[in-house]
Amino acid sequence: MPHTSIPLSQLKIGFIGAGRLGRALAWSLDTAGCRVHAVASRGAERAAEFAAPIAHCAQYPTQQLADECDLVFITTPDATIQAVADGIRWRAGQGVVHCSGATEVAVLAKAAADGAMTGGFHPMQTFADPAAAARSLPGSTITIEAQGELNGILLALVERLGCAANQLPAGARARYHAAAGYASQYINVVLGEAVRIWQSWGATESQALPALLPMVRGTLASIEAAGLAKGMPGPVSRGDVGTVEKHLAALGELDDDTLRLYRDLCLRSVSLAFAAGGIDADKAARIEGILREAKS
Template structure:
């Protein structure tokens, strides 16, 4: 009986679900020399799109895929993962893995009860465009949660993909996924706030983003080179309380919500400035006093 102890290149890998993450991961594994054997999806067009670039990738009903594949990735929406695991028959020795960041591995309890090895495999990357995501996946981090032979297999796949591995203890997936949001969609939110401020004097998003995005790239480069604290720019990092005071006044004139978000974000930056040594406790206290003044 095939199982995950086979060499990685010989494993029959199947995907249940052919959404954006499933397509990007399947294409990436195929490009890395892995054997993507089959896909099952309620959307025939999506299944065909996943299978099209992969030689000999078959489109199967979910149970046939589970019967034939050594390692099954469940890449459905989070709410369907447990239902898929519960409705299928699994076998001893095969691996069953979901790719959700927030769903606990316990959602695969039925597969584990049937004798399968279960785990999580979550790429820390964005998947709005599957083809672009497949190209940007190398160098990313993939968070795995598994034990024993399955853990070794998943670590091998991470290596094949040219990625780094992050191993997560049980019970931490929702917390981990929330943290990832700060580095992904909340950048959109923060830039959205900046664009909205530009729009207050008549500028457009098309004018604002070309000016703002290079600053984001520069900040990320500084963080990579020097770390969070020493890589932080801005008036708080250099103890410029006067500029912070001007910011608060200007944004308070604009609207209360904008000023409140600025105050909260700016307060969170004070501890980083202290850690970097850019300000002393007296300057930190002065900045915090400006930011904590009750809004009129």
């Protein structure tokens, strides 16, 4: 039966893989009124935890799940997606989708050869805590990559989840996923550097983070309101050369790596400050010169 003839709420959805992303997405779909029909997982305990909050969600072997479901999400670790897809007999007209950000849809070639429609469905959200991720998913962006009927189904699911859709062309997934890292785990890295500098005078992480996080939230609010360039704070944004020089001198006393990272990040901020009109070309060149001359 073509997918377009099945109401979204009656579409039988299955998940192969019961990890954090799979649980968060399945629970969100169930809450949104979609029919999460079954889960398949090598770990019985994990499958039971996945299915527990969902009424009438069965725990099946992978082939039985594929036989009964109209749309299958493969939410296993990236390295196993192709092996999972290759080991199943798919059927014409069903949808087979993986949820990896970096893996190309081409790894689902076996499903496509069997006549299934294939695609990618990657929520731009963190999944350290599945329950928290499910609560924070509405309003997030989900990147989809599919064609024809499946593209329409995935767009409808994105809308049902209360999310925004980002459509990705083939071949761009690794770049897209790397870009997402700058807005997720690299925030941890940058804050880790700030905490490490605090520790240089004896402060602890538990003292530093409560001081730093409100500033992070304020910066995010500024970016949301004014954009990247005009929402950027700091000495470069206002052309404060003296403060930049003080930073370089102070961090150079700590270690070369700290100075190098500060210099590299600061150099990247100059073009944003110039675009925002906070500095002119002469001031931009002066700041860049000071930063490039700093020895690490």
